[in-house]
Amino acid sequence: MQVSAASWRTSLQLHRVSALLWGKVLEAKLQALDRAVKANFNPNQPRIPAGNPDGGQWTRVGGSSGRDSDAISGEANRDSGTDANRQSSNVVLASFKPGNEDDQPPKVPKERPRSSRGRTRVYKELAKWIARGVLKEVVGKRITALLTILDEAGWLEPAIDSIRTFADPPKSLEELQQDAYTSAPGYDVHHIVEQTSAERDGFPRSMIDAPENLVGIPRLKHWMITGWYMIPNEDYGWMPPRQYLRGKGWEERVRVGHEALIEAGVLKP
Amino acid sequence: MRGLDPKTMTVDQLVELFVEICIGQDDALLDDDLTKFRRLFEQMRAVLDELKSRPGDQRTALVPLYEHPNMQVRLKAAKNTLAVAPDEAQEVLEAIKASQWYPQAMEAGMCLRNLESGFFKPT
Numbered sequence: 001m002q003v004s005a006a007s008w009r010t011s012l013q014l015h016r017v018s019a020l021l022w023g024k025v026l027e028a029k030l031q032a033l034d035r036a037v038k039a040n041f042n043p044n045q046p047r048i049p050a051g052n053p054d055g056g057q058w059t060r061v062g063g064s065s066g067r068d069s070d071a072i073s074g075e076a077n078r079d080s081g082t083d084a085n086r087q088s089s090n091v092v093l094a095s096f097k098p099g100n101e102d103d104q105p106p107k108v109p110k111e112r113p114r115s116s117r118g119r120t121r122v123y124k125e126l127a128k129w130i131a132r133g134v135l136k137e138v139v140g141k142r143i144t145a146l147l148t149i150l151d152e153a154g155w156l157e158p159a160i161d162s163i164r165t166f167a168d169p170p171k172s173l174e175e176l177q178q179d180a181y182t183s184a185p186g187y188d189v190h191h192i193v194e195q196t197s198a199e200r201d202g203f204p205r206s207m208i209d210a211p212e213n214l215v216g217i218p219r220l221k222h223w224m225i226t227g228w229y230m231i232p233n234e235d236y237g238w239m240p241p242r243q244y245l246r247g248k249g250w251e252e253r254v255r256v257g258h259e260a261l262i263e264a265g266v267l268k269p
Numbered sequence: 270m271r272g273l274d275p276k277t278m279t280v281d282q283l284v285e286l287f288v289e290i291c292i293g294q295d296d297a298l299l300d301d302d303l304t305k306f307r308r309l310f311e312q313m314r315a316v317l318d319e320l321k322s323r324p325g326d327q328r329t330a331l332v333p334l335y336e337h338p339n340m341q342v343r344l345k346a347a348k349n350t351l352a353v354a355p356d357e358a359q360e361v362l363e364a365i366k367a368s369q370w371y372p373q374a375m376e377a378g379m380c381l382r383n384l385e386s387g388f389f390k391p392t
Binding site: 117120121124125128131132134135223224225227228230231232233234235238259260262263264265 | 298299300301302303306307310314348349366368369370371372374375376378379380382383388389391
């Protein structure tokens with residue numbers, strides 16, 4: 001089916017307006033959340049010292065080779081079926097201003113990178129930059145900036161949903177499980193207990209694909225979590241968490257899976 | 270690190286090499302380049318083993334990296350000084366987690382959980 005240029009332009013504009021509105025709605029929700037947190041604030045929560053450009057602000061909110069490139073996204077795509085309360089930190093890192101406007105947008109090439117890896121790198125840098133805007137409540141501004149970037153780098157258009165969903169606020173487990181059955185652009189179906197290693201260890205597909213093991217999460221978060229399982233890690237005896245989990249029981253896999261979702265900012269603590 | 274023998278390097282040179290390796294890891298993470306990351310991870314481990322073996326456990330020389338501009342450098346410096354500067358390193362991990370600077374924020378959060386549960390005992 002051929003789509004006329006006018007129709008395509010209209011569709012593009014609608015997409016952009018939708019993304020812009022999404023950013024504004026998210027920002028409004030974050031402001032409401034911020035008000036709620038401040039209404040119940042903890043006086044011991046550390047602030048950035050006076051004299052710093054962000055002086056007086058809270059430092060945190062509330063306790064709590066080519067083949068390899070394909071390896072992560074490939075595993076993640078296979079997974080998707082489609083392509084403690086802690087003490088507040090007293091450390092203020094002088095040179096580190098998360099979410100600050102010094103946090104400039106990443107450089108985006110006007111021409112589409114030829115390699116999948118090159119394109120994915122840009123998607124990830126943009127997504128992470130937008131998500132860091134959450135702390136400063138500038139997600140809406142950054143989405144608007146993204147739309148301006150899109151004017152110069154139209155090749156990003158197919159990935160706009162994957163980029164913007166990275167900044168989604170965390171949801172309850174029930175919400176994420178429902179999302180697994182609601183197809184939406186920018187989201188993937190994620191197995192809480194990793195399917196490949198579970199299958200290799202003899203767990204039946206009925207457990208692996210059970211509704212309680214499936215969640216719908218932002219695509220780039222899905223890739224990030226899959227990557228975390230695959231790279232070596234000091235905590236797990238210098239081996240990848242995936243390797244650590246080989247031979248472990250279902251409960252241990254669920255525990256690690258839930259914690260990974262929480263620390264990825266996908267699941268509410 | 271090809272051609273470099275950690276045993277012949279000064280502590281300052283080892284720290285410099287540690288930074289270079291971590292920046293390379295950050296790049297590998299952005300590119301989803303697992304082969305490169307794994308190679309750099311092993312190199313980092315060799316540097317850490319060498320620092321640990323020096324008199325007085327010279328991993329303390331990594332503490333100033335808590336304020337390095339690169340988040341992967343901060344993360345790895347903090348995780349790998351937990352045995353020699355536990356409180357300070359843990360606070361840096363808390364700050365990285367709170368920053369929402371991914372994927373380092375995720376790894377910092379998981380590390381804090383593993384410390385709290387006693388699963389991860391830094392040595």
